[in-house]
Each structure stands twice: as C-alpha cells, then as structure tokens.
Amino acid sequence: MKPIIEVTELSKAYGDNVVLKNISVDIDSKEVVVVIGPSGSGKSTFLRCLNLLEEPTGGNIAIEGKSLMDKSTSITKIRTEVGMVFQQFNLFPHLKVLDNITLGPIQIRKWPAQKAKSKAMELLDKVGLADKANAFPASLSGGQSQRVAIARALAMEPKIMLFDEPTSALDPEMVGEVLAVMKELAKEGMTMVVVTHEMGFAREVGDRVIFMEQGYIVEQGTPEQIFERPQQERTKAFLSKVL
Amino acid sequence: MDFRFDIIWDYAPLLLKGTLYTIAISISSILLGSILGLGVSFGKMSSRRFLRWPMQSYVNFFRGTPLLVQIYIVHFGLIPLLYGKTNALIAAITALSLNAAAYTAEIYRAGIQSIDKGQMEAAKSLGMTHAQAMRFVILPQAIRRMIPAFGNEFIVLVKDSSLVALITAPEIMYWSNAMKAQYIRVWEPYLAAAFIYFVLTYFLSKLLAAVERKV
Ligand SMILES: Nc1ncnc2c1ncn2[C@@H]1O[C@H](COP(=O)(O)OP(=O)(O)OP(=O)(O)O)[C@@H](O)[C@H]1O
Numbered sequence: 068m069k070p071i072i073e074v075t076e077l078s079k080a081y082g083d084n085v086v087l088k089n090i091s092v093d094i095d096s097k098e099v100v101v102v103i104g105p106s107g108s109g110k111s112t113f114l115r116c117l118n119l120l121e122e123p124t125g126g127n128i129a130i131e132g133k134s135l136m137d138k139s140t141s142i143t144k145i146r147t148e149v150g151m152v153f154q155q156f157n158l159f160p161h162l163k164v165l166d167n168i169t170l171g172p173i174q175i176r177k178w179p180a181q182k183a184k185s186k187a188m189e190l191l192d193k194v195g196l197a198d199k200a201n202a203f204p205a206s207l208s209g210g211q212s213q214r215v216a217i218a219r220a221l222a223m224e225p226k227i228m229l230f231d232e233p234t235s236a237l238d239p240e241m242v243g244e245v246l247a248v249m250k251e252l253a254k255e256g257m258t259m260v261v262v263t264h265e266m267g268f269a270r271e272v273g274d275r276v277i278f279m280e281q282g283y284i285v286e287q288g289t290p291e292q293i294f295e296r297p298q299q300e301r302t303k304a305f306l307s308k309v310l
Numbered sequence: 311m312d313f314r315f316d317i318i319w320d321y322a323p324l325l326l327k328g329t330l331y332t333i334a335i336s337i338s339s340i341l342l343g344s345i346l347g348l349g350v351s352f353g354k355m356s357s358r359r360f361l362r363w364p365m366q367s368y369v370n371f372f373r374g375t376p377l378l379v380q381i382y383i384v385h386f387g388l389i390p391l392l393y394g395k396t397n398a399l400i401a402a403i404t405a406l407s408l409n410a411a412a413y414t415a416e417i418y419r420a421g422i423q424s425i426d427k428g429q430m431e432a433a434k435s436l437g438m439t440h441a442q443a444m445r446f447v448i449l450p451q452a453i454r455r456m457i458p459a460f461g462n463e464f465i466v467l468v469k470d471s472s473l474v475a476l477i478t479a480p481e482i483m484y485w486s487n488a489m490k491a492q493y494i495r496v497w498e499p500y501l502a503a504a505f506i507y508f509v510l511t512y513f514l515s516k517l518l519a520a521v522e523r524k525v
C-alpha cells in the first residue's frame with residue numbers, strides 16, 4: 068500500500084540557518100513513528116512542516132498522495148485530516164471544554180451542534196474527562212488539559228495525529244495519563260508521528276524510531292534496532308545521555 | 311464675583327439638547343470608528359504590502375495631525391466634495407470616526423498581538439482559515455483585553471467632540487459659546503460645559519468599569 072505520508076528531500080531554512088536538510092521518509096497508514104533527538108535538531112520543525120504550520124523551503128510532502136506544495140491542494144482541507152497536539156496544549160481559554168472540542172466539527176466540518184456534542188462527549192469519555200465538559204480550561208491540570216487537547220484534535224476525525232512533546236510541559240505524575248491515551252490511540256490504529264523524550268513510550272508503542280540531529284535523519288529503525296543496536300556513533304552518544 | 315445660575319437655567323434646554331448631540335455624536339463615532347479601525351488594523355497587520363502601506367499611512371496621518379485640522383479638512387473639504395454642501399453633523403461624526411479608527415486600529419493590533427501565537431496555530435491545525443481563527447479564537451480573547459483601552463478611547467472621544475463646536479455642530483460646547491456671546495459672561499457657560507462633560511465621562515468610566523468586571 069502507498070504510504071500515507073511521503074516526505075521527499077524536505078528542507079527548511081530560516082534565513083541562513085538550515086534547520087532541515089534533505090529529509091526523506093515515508094510513513095505508512097497506522098504506523099506509529101517516534102522522533103527523538105537533541106534540542107534544536109529540527110524535530111518540531113519537521114513535524115510542523117507536515118501540516119504546513121511551517122512552510123518548507125525545498126522538497127516535497129505528500130499526504131494521501133496529495134502534494135502539499137501543489138497550489139491546487141487545499142491546506143485547510145489537509146489540516147482537517149492531520150490533527151496536532153502541542154507541548155503547551157493551546158486550549159482555547161475563552162471556551163468551555165466541550166466547546167473547545169465542538170468548535171472545529173461545527174465551524175469547519177459543518178456538523179449539526181447535536182452531532183458534534185455527542186461526538187465530543189464520546190471523546191471526553193474516552194480520555195476520562197466526561198465530568199469536565201462544562202469546565203473552563205483554566206480549571207484543568209496539565210494532564211487534563213492535554214487530554215482535552217487530544218480529544219479536540221480527534222473530534223475532527225483526522226487520519227493522522229502529530230504530537231510535539233505532548234508530555235514535556237507536564238508534572239511527572241501526569242505524564243502517565245497522557246501517554247495512556249496515546250497508547251490507546253495507537254492500538255486503535257491511528258497513524259501517529261510523535262516527538263518525545265519519553266523513551267519508554269518510544270520503545271513500547273513505536274513501530275519505528277527516527278533519530279534526528281542537526282537537521283538530518285541520522286538513523287531510523289525499529290525501537291529494538293535503535294535502542295539495542297544503534298549503528299551510528301551519534302545515536303549511541305545521544306542515547307547514552309538520555310537512557 | 312457673582313455667579314448667575316439664572317442664565318444657566320435659561321440655557322438649560324439648549325444645553326440638554328447639546329448634551330444629547332454630544333452623546334449621539336460620541337456613540338456614533340466610537341461605533342463607526344471601531345468598525346473601521348478593525349479593517350485598518352487587519353490591513354496594517356497584513357503580509358501584503360499594498361494593504362499594509364496605505365493603512366500604516368492612514369494611522370500615521372490621523373495620529374500625527376491635530377484633530378481640529380482633521381475636522382476642518384472633513385468639514386470644508388471632504389463633505390462638500392462628496393455631498394456638494396457642508397453639513398456640520400455629518401462632518402463631525404465623519405471626522406471623529408476617521409480619527410477614532412486610527413486609534414482603535416492600534417488597540418486592535420496590540421490586543422490581537424497579545425494573544426499567544428499557539429492559539430492561532432491550534433486553530434489552524436484544526437483546519438480553520440485565517441478568518442475563522444480570528445473570528446472564533448483570537449478576537450473573542452483579544453477583545454476582552456482591549457476593553458480598558460477602548461474605554462479610554464471612548465472617554466477621550468467624548469471630550470474631543472467639543473472641538474466640533476468650531477464647525478457649528480450643535481453640541482454642548484456650541485451652546486456654551488452661544489451663551490457666552492449672548493450674555494457676555496465667561497464663568498457660567500464654560501463651568502456649565504465643564505460640569506456636563508465631567509458628569510458624562512464620570513458615568514462612562516463607571517459604566518466601563520462595570521463592563522470590565524462582567525467579562
Ligand atoms: N521561527 C523560527 N525562526 C528562526 N529559527 C527557528 C524558528 N523555529 C525554529 N528555529 C530554529 O530551528 C532549529 C530547530 O528548531 P526545532 O524547534 O525544530 O528543534 P527541536 O528539535 O524541536 O528542539 P527542542 O527539542 O528544543 O524542541 C533551532 O536551531 C531553532 O533555533
């Protein structure tokens with residue numbers, strides 16, 4: 068089957084600072100890809116190129132065979148298929164939890180309010196927060212906020228989910244609850260690209276681990292290959308620091 | 311010095327009428343100015359230079375020249391050009407609205423830019439267009455933060471509206487001037503005007519504080 072995401076010689080520069088250098092990678096439907104690497108290596112930039120929050124300076128990205136660089140491709144349409152979860156949650160603070168989740172389906176997908184609401188309640192139930200439907204984001208803990216953010220992204224019924232360090236802003240005791248939701252999602256067959264420092268999650272849930280450094284993909288393989296038998300010196304050096 | 315309340319009493323109906331005009335002129339101008347200002351601020355923040363440059367110049371002009379000059383230009387220039395004759399009331403509202411638009415544009419810009427950029431990114435990542443993100447995510451949050459600055463601008467506008475007496479718009483200051491001319495007295499007409507403006511701005515600031523508490 069054709070990969071759901073095809074990245075070909077992707078590059079990204081901010082002025083003279085080349086942050087991504089000829090990245091090529093294909094990701095299959097239902098695959099869980101974990102991206103690891105030191106700070107500043109370009110992990111976030113790579114992820115943000117996949118839904119065009121950052122505009123690549125070269126190369127190509129295709130999602131379900133449609134090139135994002137093609138002028139005729141609707142970027143907003145593509146984004147409805149590619150959900151994203153941010154390190155800082157980015158919940159909409161002026162809206163109740165329920166309205167955070169239904170906003171997209173109602174305004175973008177044009178669902179009737181009732182349908183959006185029952186979908187939202189179903190998702191809140193799934194992330195264990197059905198009782199918070201009428202709370203405002205300010206009253207939630209970090210772990211709860213991130214679970215709502217995941218529910219909000221899922222409400223659009225995306226085919227792909229991107230996670231940019233979803234647990235890095237959380238107190239340690241809340242990391243588990245968010246990872247559990249992500250694990251569940253992986254089990255259901257969601258295509259996921261996850262930037263994380265949670266090596267346990269990478270090992271357990273990842274189908275593939277990509278190690279990035281200085282804008283390059285240095286090495287990639289199964290968690291087993293990367294964690295047990297890394298081939299590159301730089302991968303070994305990085306892992307020795309984080310494991 | 312004797313203070314003749316009786317002449318203020320004589321003029322009370324006209325001062326009251328003037329006060330209603332001041333209120334009407336101020337409310338129309340802040341409303342029109344706010345709507346116009348939103349457009350100006352979007353133009354100013356646009357990535358397109360052909361929108362940004364004219365809107366930046368607009369703001370620079372209205373903030374960099376005296377309001378009285380703007381009122382004269384509108385009254386003696388713009389309105390006759392458009393209508394074929396002068397009209398003090400229309401000129402007053404037009405000039406004050408154009409002026410308020412420049413100042414409110416800056417309020418919108420500051421308010422919008424004070425919203426964390428993660429909000430726009432989250433909205434876009436859901437698939438919203440820029441306009442949808444503005445309407446449903448950015449503006450509802452930004453407007454709350456803008457309320458104090460808007461209140462301030464509204465109060466300034468009420469006071470500045472006294473300048474339109476100079477083009478014979480029949481508001482508070484116009485009738486004070488008339489009173490002064492009729493009785494050749496200084497204190498009564500101007501203290502009466504000052505008192506009315508003070509009461510207006512005082513209640514306006516109380517009202518705005520209540521609105522601020524509510525949202
Ligand atoms: N908007 C920007 N303007 C200029 N430079 C940027 C911008 N965003 C990122 N960079 C630069 O690009 C490089 C890669 O950043 P990126 O955020 O992708 O790294 P990262 O691997 O996600 O790091 P971290 O683990 O700290 O999140 C860094 O050197 C960063 O300074």
Ligand SMILES: [Mg+2]
Pocket residue numbers: 110111112232
């Ligand atoms: Mg990052």
